[in-house]
Amino acid sequence: MRSLGFAEARSLPPLGAQPTPYHGPRCQITLAGGTTVLAVQDHRSPLVELRFRLPLGALGWQHPDAVEALIRLLAGSGGATSRRIEATGGNFRMTTDGQWFDVTGYTAPDLATVWLDRLAALTAPMRGALPAPGRPLRPHTPDAVMDTALRRHWLGAGRPVAAPDDLCAVHRSVLEHGGGWLVAVGAFDPERFTADAARALSDWPGASSTTVPVPRVLRDGRPATGILALRDDAADDVRLALSAPEPAGGTGAAARYLATAVICTQYGSRVPEHVLRAGLVPTLYAARDVCLGFPRAGIRATLHQQDPAEGTTAVRETLRAFQSSPVTAAELAPIRAFCAAQLLGAFDSPAAKADLLRDGLSAGRPADWAERLPDLLSQATAAEVTAACAALFLVDDMDLVVLGRPSSVTEVCDQWTARHT
Template sequence: MTSVDHRSAEEIGRTATGPRPVPELGAQKAAADLSHVDTVLSNGLRLLAVRKPTVPLVELRLRIPFGGTAPLHAATAEVLAETMLTGTARRDRIEIDTELALIGGELDTVVDPERLTISGNGLAAGLPTLLDVLADALTAASYVDDEVARESARLVERLAVSRTQPRVIAREALLRHVYGDHPATREVPQAADVEQVTPEAVRALHTASVLPRGSVLVIVGDIDPERIAADVERVLGGWSSDASAVVMPGLPEVTGGDLLLVPRAGAVQSQIRLIAQSLPRTDPRYAALQLANMTYGGYFSSRLVENIREDKGYTYSAHSGFEFTGTTATVGVDADTANEVTAAALLETRYELGRLVVVPPTAEEVESVRQYAVGSLLTATSSQAGLASQLAALTAAGLGVEWLAEHPERVAAVTVEEVAQAALDFFAPARFTGVVVGDAETLAPRLTALGGVIVGEPGK
């Protein structure tokens, strides 16, 4: 038997005259060149129907603004989302599941403080059935007492588990630190509040808030957009109201300041969460800011990841990215670390923010993140599901297919100087605030010694 010499990755990547050159990237192409219809139906519902016939399937996303300020709104909305598809005046739960199964389809409902989202998919030939079941739920969901009680009990159990998860605790602590008692902070309702929700309250919330005017329906797949527009107008014609869907109150602007150390006694790991005000996708400077963010912590080869993950091993994952809420946007930084390196990880996280300002991205860095930004957008929208979700997110800002098609050109046009200015304007350490969640007895001495960290009270 002959022995085989195996070459290492480094050996494979080199030639006799030096490193093997990386192939040139191909020319950029548009993220979307799609036949579509973008219109507002007679009931006030915006419909965005897009033809993408890669497979004989269809994806559906319905986003309904679902704000509310009542004390039990978050809990009632969560129960509504859990029970909306458990029965209507025409179909019980089994009939709904059976009809969807026959078209290889499904419908799911989730809610957050900003919106109620119904997502679905199925065979393109089964779209009439998918729309009919959706219309039935929108106009005649029954919220039978037994179903509400059963799903509420399950929800209480899930919430009890969820509220023990470090990431959930950190997320809620961050939101409360920057937004106080704003409705946006109630992403995870209290189990005690869910126990107070009645079927009557769920039915009343549906009547008052599950409304077409101001909502958006996105349909992507092997469809004829013009014909689908007429079909949706006909099927959803019975879903109507003179009122508009309820938009969540606008968020206050995030201002920089001290980080709050949120005590979590006995925790062996810590969660670092930073946040600053940013720019929405509609702003002309967004493309430059996007590239600045990617340079900082927006992808695996970013400065932050190279520093605290690859070089120092402080965390398994570190990331920075945008969050869009209504017409506003923030940029966040997150990392989970062991207690013994939390202070060091925070120091390096702040250091990289400052370095992005005083040592702005180089031409090489900008070109790298530029290619990644365009490539990741193309990848994210290559499937029907990905395109539907991306478009549904864009519609929240009043955008659509045109923005998606034109964005690669905007990214391609950004200069190194514009990226450097975006870094200076939006990534200065003083613009950030946030929280560190962990064992205060272990963490407080080093974190407070760094400065800019205050210790919160247990349980608050």
């Protein structure tokens, strides 16, 4: 056998220039009913990715099981329109996470009006007697159970919304108050799509500020810090959730984006560095989202059943340390690079871009926020990030929700109360 020998290894080519993040040509309008429509042109896929989002409102926030029952009913009511969407390879799926009513799907550009017709039909009044919501078909995740408890607390535990008698009441509360956000990304003319959306949704009800009550947290400032104990005899571990409304204004600030990462979004962040490596808390992360009608900052952790109080103490003491240990430029540099690189993934596909735009608009951010964020990340200083950490994750001003077996929940709550007194 003849040897072919060895060739000298070639050096890797240099990295190319990173394109500036850009969603693409777009058109944005607000319909008479209050719905914001954003259409973005993207020819990388032959389909149109579509997203619609609507806040559930007071009844839905307190009774998410009833919204799930409504979705099951609506899923079977599409008739010929639904069959046409599915027959042509499209998709129209409704979901809820306890905060939002979401419609996610895709279709061919020339059938986008059919998809819009299916969406428009959701608000048509329901006639006749409908069944009571009943029990959910599947158990909720621990995070969903904890979030529902927190929403009820923040809405005002003394004034709970009565459980709906039938699904007509749920439909009226969730889908007949207008507003929301509709995002479309795909190979189409953005201006034509927004015009088609305006025609299809022209009969939608107008948004009414009196239909969805203003949460107590917005009327009276923030609620008094509370502890919510949720006991589950079958729990395998102890779940912890710390939450607080964000300070008003600045929800799109780069410093707040970086602060969340500094706290615990990657392994080398502050809290994981001190807690995960000690083996006290198996999982831990920080996040910012929307709860009721305003931005929320929060931390979630999973604790061992054997000694949950020790893990709780470690999380709290690490967060308290931010008051005396500011973020340094050296600490911030790798986290800034991580965040900038991670953000680019949202531009990888029309589907990811549609998700990003829906999430951003529903959180109160403009359509170009993600395009501008890389530059904003590079400009944020360590001092600004330190201030954002203190404003968002002031642990002694956060509400605590604990879910687990009764003895473990009692241990965590007693320990938390003792440290606050």
